[in-house]
Amino acid sequence: MRQALEGSQAIAQAVALCRPQVVAAYPITPQTHIVENLARLVADGKLGCELVSVESEFSAASVALGAACAGSRAYTASASQGILLMSEVLYNIAGLRVPLVLTCANRALSAPLSIWNDQQDSMAVRDAGWIQLYCADNQEAVDITIQAFRIAERCELPVMVCVDGFTLTHTLEPLELPSQEIVDRFLPPYRFSRGLDPLAPLSMGTLVAPEYFTEARHLHHEALLAARQEVEAAAADWAAACGREQAPLVRVDGPPEATIGMLTLGSVFGTLLDARDQFGGPPVKLLHLGCFRPFPTEALRAACTGLEHLIVLERAISPGADGIVGAEVRSALMELDHPPRVHNFAAGLGGRDVPLAIYPRLLDAIGKPHPRMSAIDLRPELLPDKAHAAGEAP
Amino acid sequence: MIEIRIHGRGGQGSVVAAYVLATTAIDVGRFAQAFPAFGAERRGAPVASFVRIAATPIRRHCQVAQPAFLIIQDETLLELPETLAGLLPGGGIVANTQRDSQALSDTLGHPVHALPATRLSRDTLGRPMPNTALLAAFLTLTNLLPVAGLKDALAQRFKGDVLARNLDLIDQVAAATPAGLWQERAHATSA
Amino acid sequence: MTTRTLLDLRLNQPRFQGMEAGHRACQGCGQALAARLVLEATGPDVVVANATGCLEVFTTAWPDSAWRVAWLHSLFENTAAVAAGMEAALKAQGRNTKVLAFAGDGGTFDIGFQALSGMLERGHNVLFVCFDNEAYMNTGVQRSGSTPHAAATTTSPAGVARMGKRHLKKDILSIIAAHHIPYAATASVAYPADLRKKVRRGLQVDGPSFLQIHSPCPLGWAHGSELSIEVARLAVQTGLFPLIELERGALTGAMHIRQIRPVTEYLKLQGRFRHLFTDDPRAREELAHLQALADHNIEIYDLLGNSPEALDTEGADTVRRGGLHSA
């Protein structure tokens, strides 16, 4: 039933509905409210799980790994610097094919230090071998968190649910929370085939020599690619269970005949929807990439057929490269007969507000020469003079 | 869609006020959104929080740049230029102050409704928490949402004596505030 | 006779102002006060490695910085290692600029402990200062290894099932002392002269030194911003936060308590212990537990002074007309 909930509160309730048995909690803005709400549920006896208040994110991921291997459904949450601190463990968890769910409350990376929202943290660990799902709003944050547990446990791969810090975690919105019965029917009790069991004592995390390493990595890669079907299956089953339409890989909103597309990840998608209504102009197809790993190549090709221009609006910059999502979108669309020209921009770095007015600016920018990768909302007046000049089109 | 900005100081419950107002709207079947100006609220530092209320789902996730109304929890904030920045022409201000509404309206160039929320809350709640009184005045002035909705929203957060005192405070303020004075202004901006 | 401007007066204060006004700390912040007191004792010839946390956030909101000393913030968990690197470099260059490491209790007891232990074991000539406000305050009062037993935080709330933090406050000083470093001590903002003396002792020793400064947080401990010193003083006078000095692992100094106060006098001023004053039997049990912990400290550190001394808990903060010129 419809409730007014802050994003973090809703995520915590969703996690609780999935009956986690071990939760590793460590505070970091803007994720802290999630673990605070879980701690409140435990302290009030409403959630019977082991809440482990660890001393750092490195240990938060390690505790979750240990718990999942030992046969319990494990959960943790973090952001920004915390994600980097635990990155060594993240690669380890994926390589060990251990199922667990982590919420990443997206926040910029230091240096320079910022506590505000962008997606450089989850993008920085895109090669860790995790499934990475992005939420456009807090309703998706609830639904995708619940689906994430089933996806992880069926694929035996860890799932990172990415939610924009502050703009979603600290925003109160009307949300639907499913009943415990619906979640219990959708999500069976935790079972991990390779769990540590004295009766079937497997050895996990072995040393693999050159003769065998490639095959191990290949299996991991295959599993991740196959996970696309599981992401879609989970979305379909969950839509049937809760009655809300899901758009797991790529959400498309706009007239089929549109020749201009605009693709983004996270909460900016809602702002673009409102902006298109407000500013009008040429027909534009708005795309939201709900799943970044595994990269939904076929789904993207289908969505972009017929487009002449595709604006990719990223929320992070890889210094020295031609964009992150933009580069992957270009390579995915190359084999199309008439691939659209990809215009790659970043916006809202370090929490800068992305207003509705970004929409006309983007449409205007594709008509003029622009660098292969640049921040559309850069403030040149803040730059020292010589760099300012270099900022012009090459 | 109506956009409202609430100004206070760290520790004065500005974020709670935004959440309560949005919860009230959602409970009576409207769509709403509330969020704090994201940053480290230091006790005593000026902070702001935002509320959007509309008839259709609110999909955007960005700051409120041109609010239709302001709620000022601490009158000393009226001295900071950024407090009134972007307020729509004719945008109403509900201010927690002992000073006279008309005098403030002339000075600030916007319709102001002044009420001594700190004193009222100290007398009725036993501690200086101006947010409930200011919200009650705002809803009475604009008829944006039924005051009864505000009471239900508070019932979700408080109980027992604290709730009873808050409800009593709401009735006091609603009775002393000209109902519907800004109704058409609230209507005009919600188109 | 000239009318001096405020700024002219500010730039000619008799003590070194290592941290300037205009930082964004909350009203009555114990940590802001402690940091400035430390730098008054060290003077300007220092380099500071600062961990993530309140102190770092409220002093360096670009483009403003409150620091007048060379200062670097890297991450939350690597402060001691960064400081060790600085010390090695300065040694290589033959410069005797002192290296300081600043961290909160989270950055010392928990996430930064490994790097700290490494730095101590390798004997780097660094003074590591832990500003202990007993929880993760920058992220909004979550429990840390330093949070006292039974204190309520947002991640160790006083709920139906539990009365605040279940575990005990980590005895960090004993663990640090077990590294057999030349000097480790505790200090409090309620005794500034004692604090500055211990900073100077830390700087004089050759090798690592550690100072844990009790720094009240009006927001997190939930007391009035004007009570920070009173609360800090009671923490010492009740025995809950003993002011002691350890050299090479042995206890070599302690501020004796002239008149021991019951722990309730300290606890009742703070909202984080409010749940201990309900008529719940577990609350009474926790109060007795905290009193026992205080009595234990008094016993093992021999804190009870048998006769009034000039530098015991009543004498150390006695004021003199014209102020304490030397301390």
Add this chain to the structure above:
Amino acid sequence: MPTMTPGAFAHPATSLDFKTGTWRTQRPVHHLRPAPCHSGCPAGESPRDYLARVAEGNLQAAWENLVAANPLPAISGRVCDHPCETACNRGQFDSAVAIHNVERLLGDEAIRCGWDYALPPLAADAPKAALVGAGPAGLSCAYHLRRQGVRAVLMDRLPVAGGTLRMALPGYRLPREVLEAEVARLLAAGIDFVPNMALGRDVSLAELQQDYAAVFLGPGRHRPRNWDVDGHTPRDLHPALTLLQEWVAFGTLPEIHSAVIVGGGNSAIDMARVLARTGAKVHLVTHDALPGPGVAREAAMKVAPRDIRAAEEEGVILHPEHGVYHIILRGEKVAGVELVRMKKLALGNGRYEVVPFEGTETVLHVDQVIPAIGQEVAPDGMESLLGKRAFFHVDAAGRLAGHAGLFVGGDARQGAWGTVSGAVGDGRRAAFAMLAHLRNEAAAQETEIAPIGLAELNLNYFEQAPRAEEVLLPVADRTGCAEIAQGLSAVQVAAEAARCFSCGNCMACDNCWTLCPDQAVLKTRELAADGSHYVIDYDYCKGCGLCAHECPVGYLAMEVEPVASAPFASCRTEGTPLDAPVLR
């Protein structure tokens, strides 16, 4: 508009651009308040301030501060009943500061070193005033008039100045050489003294009022009040004052074996002690109570507790809260007295009534009764003014209603303190009233500000420290006029000054400067305009209240932040010079 720097580094102390003062909802303010020792002193001294000078080692500056109110410290230091010590906040902490000993030492040092009263030279056309009676009231009034540049012509019917001090105070309390030295120095500083000039005999009041625009009357009380019990008085009744004056002048006393002295003032106690020295068995009966905590000043004996103790040590038997019910006569000779318990009860309108209690009668066999129940104004020369009354009815400043230009002070006043400090205070207040009269301006109203209490001090910052007690002559040696109280040494006085809490005024202890988390309190070497040693920088003060809470002396108080009338009042930038704290 800042320019982004590589790695976003920041320059030192740039936080000064961010004025956190806008966070305040209350602000700390320096609040100079009177200390209880000032409010308690009838002479208007401010011991806290001269104790501060003593603590700083500047005894002359201390004396100069003291004599700004009371020109006779060497005398009052010895004989005053020091209400300042009763009021001292430190009394409720461990023990009051020995203020009277400090005052005595300063007075003695001034005499020893010849410190100058530095009275301003008189202008040729300076207004002049006449003063009748060279007792403490007259001397003080003349001195204060001269400080204000008025020529003071002080006359007394006796050949020497001093009044009651000279005539009635025994040497063991006030040594003659101290009295004469201090009075002489005061007169030499610029007061025209005219001895052997009795009002009514050598000059008339009318003549004075003709020659002088302002006349001060300080005749004191020198006519013993008649005393009787049911109309009976023994034949050889000697009032205490006359016996005392005879002893002080010639050292002789009539032959008395045992006596009852009736009265609770200084002359009663002195009479008892002088008589006890002759070996007589001496009782003192008074309806006053013994002074002490909880005893109202009006109901208590107007004698310093140390003098009461000394009297008991010297054998005087005290009967407080008693009265003489009958005198038992054999013919006209006294054979004994019948005593009864009595109590001075407050009537509620500030007046007191003496109530005897039937059933508590006792008999004392003595051969003499000596009344010491105070004196009245000798009316000679002032009959028209006094009429049938025993004292002059004047307002606080000594103005006599209906007689512009006529002022009265000292013991001659109805409701007088009956002490030296009271008389000195009367003289000072009358002087300023006369000055206003001479310049025909409205007299300034002395507003009474409540003194600062113990609760407003932060006692964590003070340590228990015993009070220095002066040595007294052993009882056996208290024979002649040798001074009994030996006073304190300079070292002991310095220690006492260090014990002073400095209530309500900054003692530059550095607490506010040391404990401000925002570096918003700045220390000044010079004295700031408001007399403190610290300046609060309201650009940055966040109003947390720490400095006010930790100020040991209650000099800092928090007040609600004044909301500027016009919004967007610009904050002060650091370049502009200060307005309040101009540094001298």
